Every structure is written in structure tokens, then in C-alpha cells.
Amino acid sequence: MGNKHPYTVLVVDDNLMNLKLIEKSLSKEGYKIFCADNGPDARAIALEEKPNLILLDIEMPGENGFDVITKLKDNSETNSIPVIFLTGVIEVDSKLKGFDLGAVDYITKPFHPLEVLARVRIHLKLSIATNSLIAGQANKLRQVTNAQVAMMPTPEDHPEALFSVYYKALEEAGGDFYDILKISENITGYFVADSSGHDIETSYMTASVKALLAQNCTPVYSPVESMKMINDVLVEILPEGKYLTACYMHINRTTKRLTIINAGHPPVVYFPVGKDPYLIRTEGDILGMFKDAQFGSQTLKVSEGDKFLIYSDGLVESAKNKITWATGAGSLLPVYQKIAQESYEKIPGQLIEELFGGDDFPEDDIVVMCVKV
Amino acid sequence: MDFKDLASRLGIDDDDFIELVELFVTTTLSDIAKIQKGVDDNSPADAAAASHSIKGASGNLGFDDIFALSRDMEMQAKQGSLEKFDQYIGDLEKMLDTIKIP
Numbered sequence: 001m002g003n004k005h006p007y008t009v010l011v012v013d014d015n016l017m018n019l020k021l022i023e024k025s026l027s028k029e030g031y032k033i034f035c036a037d038n039g040p041d042a043r044a045i046a047l048e049e050k051p052n053l054i055l056l057d058i059e060m061p062g063e064n065g066f067d068v069i070t071k072l073k074d075n076s077e078t079n080s081i082p083v084i085f086l087t088g089v090i091e092v093d094s095k096l097k098g099f100d101l102g103a104v105d106y107i108t109k110p111f112h113p114l115e116v117l118a119r120v121r122i123h124l125k126l127s128i129a130t131n132s133l134i135a136g137q138a139n140k141l142r143q144v145t146n147a148q149v150a151m152m153p154t155p156e157d158h159p160e161a162l163f164s165v166y167y168k169a170l171e172e173a174g175g176d177f178y179d180i181l182k183i184s185e186n187i188t189g190y191f192v193a194d195s196s197g198h199d200i201e202t203s204y205m206t207a208s209v210k211a212l213l214a215q216n217c218t219p220v221y222s223p224v225e226s227m228k229m230i231n232d233v234l235v236e237i238l239p240e241g242k243y244l245t246a247c248y249m250h251i252n253r254t255t256k257r258l259t260i261i262n263a264g265h266p267p268v269v270y271f272p273v274g275k276d277p278y279l280i281r282t283e284g285d286i287l288g289m290f291k292d293a294q295f296g297s298q299t300l301k302v303s304e305g306d307k308f309l310i311y312s313d314g315l316v317e318s319a320k321n322k323i324t325w326a327t328g329a330g331s332l333l334p335v336y337q338k339i340a341q342e343s344y345e346k347i348p349g350q351l352i353e354e355l356f357g358g359d360d361f362p363e364d365d366i367v368v369m370c371v372k373v
Numbered sequence: 374m375d376f377k378d379l380a381s382r383l384g385i386d387d388d389d390f391i392e393l394v395e396l397f398v399t400t401t402l403s404d405i406a407k408i409q410k411g412v413d414d415n416s417p418a419d420a421a422a423a424s425h426s427i428k429g430a431s432g433n434l435g436f437d438d439i440f441a442l443s444r445d446m447e448m449q450a451k452q453g454s455l456e457k458f459d460q461y462i463g464d465l466e467k468m469l470d471t472i473k474i475p
Contacts, residue, residue, distance in 0.1 A: 020392070
């Protein structure tokens with residue numbers, strides 16, 4: 001997993017309840033929040049912490065929001081931080097004054113936390129886009145000169161991610177790989193991919209995708225947006241004939257929402273607590289081939305203890321027996337039912353033992369990852 | 374007063390909502406005291422500012438009756454009038470009393 005700093009938001013309001021409401025709403029979505037209940041403290045925090053965005057109340061005693069933004073814009077160290085006003089004042093003149101002073105948007109009180117979240121996201125995305133992120137990433141990745149096999153994170157590296165994995169490459173430069181993304185304290189991403197080929201170019205691709213995951217799997221982007229951004233860069237840089245199938249699973253352990261994005265990959269297996277396992281079937285385009293790729297997406301409300309299995313097609317396919325994952329995935333349901341009660345730590349190993357414990361050797365690379373909510 | 378419903382409308386947990394309500398009650402009592410001081414000092418601006426604060430917080434949590442009264446108080450005070458504010462303060466306090474935290 002790459003080093004990642006969470007996006008930070010400074011919230012300024014003289015009413016402590018409003019501060020707490022916004023702090024709670026945004027922090028559970030992965031943002032780090034700083035709070036201030038007056039203008040001078042807000043400016044001091046902005047100077048110290050350089051937040052990515054400021055939410056600023058207008059009507060405050062002493063230094064009001066207009067005074068604060070004027071001083072922020074006068075300081076070269078804070079003048080580029082986008083400011084959104086929070087206000088109960090609806091007069092047009094007031095709004096125009098705010099825009100003239102440099103605000104990027106207004107949120108009118110009373111506000112709904114989801115509206116605040118949506119506006120924070122959109123303005124952070126605009127801020128990122130201004131820095132030409134995609135072009136910058138593509139240029140950097142073209143300069144990758146180290147053909148190294150990407151390190152696969154282990155469960156011991158990331159105990160908070162609650163995952164176990166079985167990984168076996170058929171050849172030295174394996175086509176399958178996986179990664180774990182710590183998006184925030186309570187949000188983790190799990191990525192399993194199968195790339196075409198087993199050569200030195202595949203190693204380049206693996207390293208590039210890992211870098212793209214670190215850059216694009218952030219609280220600002222929805223899971224499908226992250227995959228689309230990664231796809232857009234891959235379309236630019238991958239050689240002809242190179243592509244990936246992938247599954248990206250995004251878990252928010254505070255809100256208990258889980259999203260699966262499928263890019264032409266075998267279906268995820270869901271082991272709900274106390275119920276039979278089943279496949280989550282979604283369809284989507286592969287990564288790296290089409291500029292306007294459409295990915296399958298499904299969001300679920302999950303419960304503590306639920307388990308999920310993400311795997312590469314080597315688990316279910318057989319060229320010998322002419323089985324593709326599209327036809328083979330469902331045939332393993334009886335096996336999943338058999339191992340459903342095992343702990344998440346044991347499931348990948350148990351599954352491999354059930355399927356390949358005899359003389360049947362895998363015909364392809366295999367990644368089997370089990371994740372517990 | 375259905376706390377679960379109000380929490381659900383905001384998309385936050387029941388426990389978080391209760392914590393916010395407790396904070397709301399505390400800050401509103403403080404703002405009511407500021408309104409009273411504004412009345413005592415004959416300062417409509419101070420009364421308006423404190424009413425504005427209550428308006429914002431109550432609206433955000435969904436306490437519509439407190440929101441409506443504090444909005445009217447803010448508008449009246451901004452026009453320079455503190456007439457009937459003693460009665461309004463009493464009404465605000467009664468509305469606050471009806472918020473029973475489970």
C-alpha cells in the first residue's frame with residue numbers, strides 16, 4: 001500500500017453543534033477534519049495545516065467569514081485553498097460579495113450533511129483536475145524504468161484490513177496480482193487483477209497499476225470513478241494487446257457499505273453471516289482497452305462478520321476441460337457452502353486444498369483473497 | 374419527537390445524533406442567555422446574532438418549531454425591534470424542554 005495522507009477539511013463555525021455535525025459526517029467518509037469556532041483560530045489552523053478545503057460560516061462574532069476569507073486570500077500560503085461559505089443568509093448581494101472575495105461555492109443553512117459531502121467532493125475533484133492529475137500521472141508512468149515484480153502486501157503488513165490471501169504465480173513474472181489500499185482509517189480497498197501475459201512488460205504494468213491505485217483510490221472519488229480514472233491512464237500507456245481484468249472492492253467499516261466494481265472479472269462470492277454463500281454477478285469492460293469503458297457496480301449494506309471472496313480466473317477456469325469463468329464460477333457454489341463456516345484466515349487455503357489438493361495442478365496464476373467485514 | 378427518524382434523515386447513527394442533540398441543548402441555552410442579555414442591554418444586534426445561531430443549529434438537526442421561532446426572532450431583531458422577546462424566550466425554553474434525550 002502506498003503512503004497516503006487523508007484529504008483535510010477545515011470547518012469554521014461559531015456554533016459548536018454545527019461543527020460537530022459536519023465533523024461527524026465528513027470524518028466517517030475518510031476525511032480528516034480540523035475545527036475552529038472563530039476567525040483568528042481558523043486562519044492559524046489554515047496556515048499550520050494547509051487544509052485541502054475550508055468550510056466557512058459567514059456570520060460569526062468578531063471576525064466574520066468575509067473578514068476571514070479576505071485575510072486568507074491576502075496570504076500567499078493560504079490563498080489557493082478553496083473556500084466554501086456556509087450561511088443562513090440568502091440575499092444575492094451577500095453571495096456575490098462572497099464570490100468576489102474568492103469563495104468557490106455556497107452551502108445554505110440549514111444544510112443536509114449529504115449535500116455538504118457532495119460539495120466537498122466536487123470541489124476537491126475540481127482542485128485536483130486543475131493540477132492536471134491524469135496527464136501528470138501518465139507522464140510519470142512512462143518514465144518507469146525499473147522492471148521489478150511488485151511486492152504483494154501480506155495480512156501481517158495490514159492487520160486492520162482483515163484479509164487473507166493465497167497467491168501462486170505460474171511463471172516468474174506472474175500476470176495475477178493484488179493490492180490493499182488504506183483509503184482512510186475506516187475505509188479499505190481490495191484490488192485483484194489478472195493481466196494478459198507473463199513477461200517483463202507485465203511487470204511494468206503491475207507496478208504502474210499499483211501506483212495508479214495509490215493515486216486514485218481516495219475518499220474524494222467514488223469507487224467507480226477511481227476505476228475510470230485508472231482506466232483512462234491505462235488506455236494511454238498500455239501497449240496494444242495488453243489489458244487487465246480486475247475486481248475492486250471498497251469497504252467502509254463505519255457505514256457498513258460495500259461496493260464492488262467489476263472490470264471483466266469473475267464474480268465475487270458473498271458469505272453472509274448465517275446464510276448460504278452466493279455469487280455477486282456484475283458485468284463490466286476490461287481495464288485498459290476502451291476509453292469509455294463501463295464497469296459493473298454493486299453496493300451492499302453488510303454486517304460485521306460477513307466474508308467476501310475475490311479471486312482470479314485461474315481458480316475456476318480450465319483450458320483442458322474447456323471451462324471459462326463465466327460458466328465455471330457457479331459450479332463451485334457447493335464448495336463454497338462447504339467452507340462457509342471457516343474463518344476468513346483459513347478460507348483461501350481450504351479452497352485451494354478442496355480444488356487442487358489431488359493431482360490437478362492449476363493451469364494459470366491464482367489469487368484467492370478472503371475479506372471479513 | 375422521533376430521534377431515530379431525525380437521525381435517519383441526516384444519515385447519521387442514533388448515538389451520534391443523541392450526542393449532537395445534547396450539544397445543541399447546551400449551545401442553545403447559552404444562546405438564549407445571549408438573547409436575554411441583548412434584551413436587557415436593548416441591543417437588537419446581539420439578540421439577532423444569537424437567534425441566528427439557534428436558527429442554524431435547529432434547522433440542521435430538524436427541530437422545525439425551534440427553527441421557525443428563532444428565524445422570526447432574528448428577522449424582527451434585525452429590523453430593530455425586541456418587542457415580545459421575553460415571551461419568545463419563554464417559548465424557546467419550553468420547546469427545548471420538550472426535547473427528551475432517550
